[in-house]
Amino acid sequence: MKLDQLREVVAIAEFGGLRPAARQLGIAQPVLTRNLANLERELRSKIFERHTQGMLPTLFGGVVIDGARRILSEVDQLSEAILEHRGEGRRRRATTKAKRGSVVPIQREEDRADHVFIDVMFEIFRVYGRIMRAGDRMGKPVGITGSRWQILGPLQHKKATVSEIARHMGLQRQSVQRTIDVLRREGLVEMIDNPSHRRARHAVLTASGWSAIREANKVRDGWIRRTTLGIADAEFEAAYLFLRRLRKRLGDRLMP
Numbered sequence: 001m002k003l004d005q006l007r008e009v010v011a012i013a014e015f016g017g018l019r020p021a022a023r024q025l026g027i028a029q030p031v032l033t034r035n036l037a038n039l040e041r042e043l044r045s046k047i048f049e050r051h052t053q054g055m056l057p058t059l060f061g062g063v064v065i066d067g068a069r070r071i072l073s074e075v076d077q078l079s080e081a082i083l084e085h086r087g088e089g090r091r092r093r094a095t096t097k098a099k100r101g102s103v104v105p106i107q108r109e110e111d112r113a114d115h116v117f118i119d120v121m122f123e124i125f126r127v128y129g130r131i132m133r134a135g136d137r138m139g140k141p142v143g144i145t146g147s148r149w150q151i152l153g154p155l156q157h158k159k160a161t162v163s164e165i166a167r168h169m170g171l172q173r174q175s176v177q178r179t180i181d182v183l184r185r186e187g188l189v190e191m192i193d194n195p196s197h198r199r200a201r202h203a204v205l206t207a208s209g210w211s212a213i214r215e216a217n218k219v220r221d222g223w224i225r226r227t228t229l230g231i232a233d234a235e236f237e238a239a240y241l242f243l244r245r246l247r248k249r250l251g252d253r254l255m256p
Contacts, residue, residue, distance in 0.1 A: 001122050003075065005039050006068035007031060009047060013065045016054035033168065059147040059179060060132060062172040070250050071121050078114045104168050126244075138219045143186070151179045152188065152205065152213050161194060170247070180252040189211055212252040 011021040018036070022029040040047055046248055047061035057065055135146025146153065148221070153170050154160055162180055166173040183189040188209035191201040205213065 001039065001042060001116070001126065003072070005035060006072055008035055009039065009061075009065055010068050010072065012036065012048060012055055013057055013061075018055065026085060037059065040223070043125060044175060045129055057151070057172065057175060059171065059175045060129070063128060063170070066172070067125065071118060074117060075114060078117075082114075130191040134223060139216045141219075142190075142215045143217050144212055146180060148188075149182060150214075150215065151176060151183065152209065155189070155203060155205050155209070156213060159192070159204045160164060161197070161200040161202060163200060183209070 008025060009019065011025055012018060012032075015021045015024060018029050018032050022032040025032065036047065043060075043064070045060045046058050047064055048055040049058055119232075132146035132150075135144075135149045139145055139149055150169060150171075151165060154165055160168070162177050163173055165171075166176045170177070180189060180191075184191065187206055189203050190206050192204055194200055194202045
């Protein structure tokens with residue numbers, strides 16, 4: 001995955017189709033189509049669904065697009081900071097030369113933060129893709145896909161509106177609403193009145209929903225034990241603290 005691919009994905013999401021996105025990016029539509037197919041093949045998941053009204057992100061695609069926007073924003077900010085730093089460095093060298101009458105070599109540290117940050121983001125995408133595929137396999141016997149599990153998970157702890165679930169999971173509200181609609185049709189979730197907001201109703205697990213999630217969690221617990229075997233608790237704690245700090249810096253908010 002490259003920065004150009006992230007820009008292309010964001011453009012498709014913002015303009016709603018391949019043709020307007022290609023026009024905005026200044027590339028041929030067949031090239032953009034091929035690039036998107038290559039990226040979806042690399043991530044092993046669909047980013048967009050083709051509809052008559054345009055290209056709509058999948059649940060997985062919403063995560064990729066949100067992450068891409070954040071990465072591109074961070075890269076832009078980093079580029080500006082580097083330019084400012086270099087400008088300050090040139091001013092300091094000029095001052096040093098004027099004072100001493102000769103150029104003093106300055107050892108510049110190679111700042112790889114931007115590259116490492118992007119590498120971390122790509123690794124998160126890869127891990128996310130594998131977790132979702134594992135979720136599909138584990139939930140298949142009880143009719144739960146990885147994306148549905150993602151929505152049912154928060155409802156094990158409390159009732160929540162669609163917007164609250166989207167904020168809590170860092171997903172787009174529209175994609176969460178589509179999944180909730182499917183879960184309602186399948187009898188796993190129902191909507192109840194919200195005393196605090198007449199229009200934003202609460203989603204809660206039905207008896208069938210609780211049964212399905214309990215069975216899926218039993219399989220999940222065994223998978224967790226096998227997956228984490230040989231990895232120290234301290235590594236998980238360090239990874240959790242880093243990701244939590246990064247999420248807060250990116251502006252995510254937990255469900256109240």
